[in-house]
Amino acid sequence: xxxxxxxxxxxxxxxxxxxxxxxxxLALDEKDSVCIIETEGSIVIxxxxxxxxxxxxxxxxxxxxxxxxxxxxxxEDALQYVDAVRKERNDKTIMTW
Numbered sequence: 001x002x003x004x005x006x007x008x009x010x011x012x013x014x015x016x017x018x019x020x021x022x023x024x025x026l027a028l029d030e031k032d033s034v035c036i037i038e039t040e041g042s043i044v045i046x047x048x049x050x051x052x053x054x055x056x057x058x059x060x061x062x063x064x065x066x067x068x069x070x071x072x073x074x075x076e077d078a079l080q081y082v083d084a085v086r087k088e089r090n091d092k093t094i095m096t097w
Contacts, residue, residue: 001025059085
């Protein structure tokens with residue numbers, strides 16, 4: 001869905017009004033916690049899961065939640081996943097986590 005809107009002044013800041021149609025579609029409401037990501041000239045706004053803020057380790061946390069329910073989950077598997085995330089990240093100016 002594409003809807004055009006404008007950047008407006010809000011006090012000493014600037015912001016964008018998100019149309020209610022988009023908010024309803026994404027189940028967003030006032031006071032919901034969101035994460036804003038700039039990537040390749042675009043802005044992505046995502047609702048954070050259960051109010052948990054996204055961090056550089058969020059992808060690893062999700063991977064562990066999905067794959068480490070059993071004792072068979074090895075440290076090597078997790079480290080391989082970390083290496084894959086590092087290779088795919090967009091912000092190359094951050095050398096390490």
